[in-house]
Amino acid sequence: MKIERAVLREIPLRLKEWFEISSGGRQDRRVVLLTLYGEGHEAWSECVAGEDPSYSSETTDCAWQILTELVLPNVVGRDAGGPEDVLSPVSWIRGHRMAKAAVEMAAWDLAARIDGVSLSRKLGGVRDRVPVGVSVGLQPTDDALFERVEEYVAAGYQRVKIKIKPGRDVSMLTGLRRRFPDVRFMADANSAYTLDDTPRLTELDALDLMMIEQPLGYDDLLDHARLQAMIRTPVCLDESIESEGDLELALELGSCRIVNIKPARVGGFATSRTLHDMMRARKMPVWCGGMLESGIGRAHNVALASLPGFTLPGDISASRRYWERDIVDPEFEVADGHIIVPRGPGIGVEPDRERIEALAVRQASFPS
Ligand code: OSB
Ligand code: MG
Secondary structure (H helix, E strand, O other), X not given: OEOOEEEEEEEEEEEEEEEEEOOEEEEEEEEEEEEEEEOOEEEEEEEOOEOOOOOOOOEHHHHHHHHHHHHHHHHOOOEOOOOOXXXXXXXXXXXXXXXXXXXXXXXXXXXXXXXOOEHHHHHOOOOOEEEEOEEEOOOOOHHHHHHHHHHHHHOOOOOEEEEOEOOEOHHXXXXXXXXXXXXXXXXXXXXXXXXXXXXXHXXXXXXXXXXXXXXXXXXXXXXXXXXXXXXXXXXXXXXXOOOHHHHHHHHHHOOOOEEXXXXXXXXXXXXXXXXXHHHXXXXXXXXXXXXXXXXXXHHHHHHHHOOOOEOOOEOOOOHHHHOOOOOXXXXXXXXXXXXXXXXXXXXXXXXXXXXXXXXXXXEEEEOO
């Protein structure tokens, strides 16, 4: 498989509404899109690095630099056995998993297209539709949150994730549970707590949450293990798991019972599949997280979520939950609590090339 040419673009895309997590909020996304060309095919991916280094140390600008100065110049024009090998020329680069994942994931799309199969099929997917949930950002008031939840439950989402932080947790979630006794809820703290907050986190045990995601430090597997030993609610790790070694350690320590797999956070689909297999062998559930992607990143997430171990609803919501207008055709829709896995070759949805080119605020081509 040869990657003959690549184009990297950045487009601004405004979320329908402000999205806030414990570390801060945002409405304007800077979406980085990669197009790879090879063997008569065109493949796409999205680099999900955030605008600031609050969720991960990677950012839009740093990923742009790593991709344009180091990764793409070393990958374009080379022959690779398959998507698992495309990054070998840059295996010496430490970290920068989201930047590298953009190339790896586009290479999987390319490989699927070369084989004439869907990305889901290429990755080993078994589902033709995936169960979906929704992630609700911090709201100014409890009533605003209840309204949002009402709306998403009516839209059919199978579980609702609530962002929490100290001061916006126990009483808010208690009110929510009283109002929606039967909804499947979970909470995501994005590392807002420490082990000193254990008494407060223990109060959540009364609320029948599916899990609490990343309550403690992004690099603190040991404290997560201590916390999990003291609370009944399952701990799910997000930020803490970036590699196979991280998961091995987490499992050994007992730091979690569930893992949120975001393919870009772990450097791409190859590692995502390894983590999926490790969890599945232990009969532990995984689900696919989201990074407020456009339809292009969403298509990759949907394909991954079609693997057999992704038994819990993912943060993979309809295009209209995020955007006035998505950049793929058809847009992703939720029906009966599921998103249908596209069946066409590769990611199976068409990027709106004209609009993407018109929106691009910067662009880099390889070879130039
Ligand atoms: O922690 O899962 C997270 C968005 C940006 C950064 C981190 C997270 C999130 C979400 C949104 O929860 C999930 C989505 O894309 O809908
Ligand atoms: Mg999270």
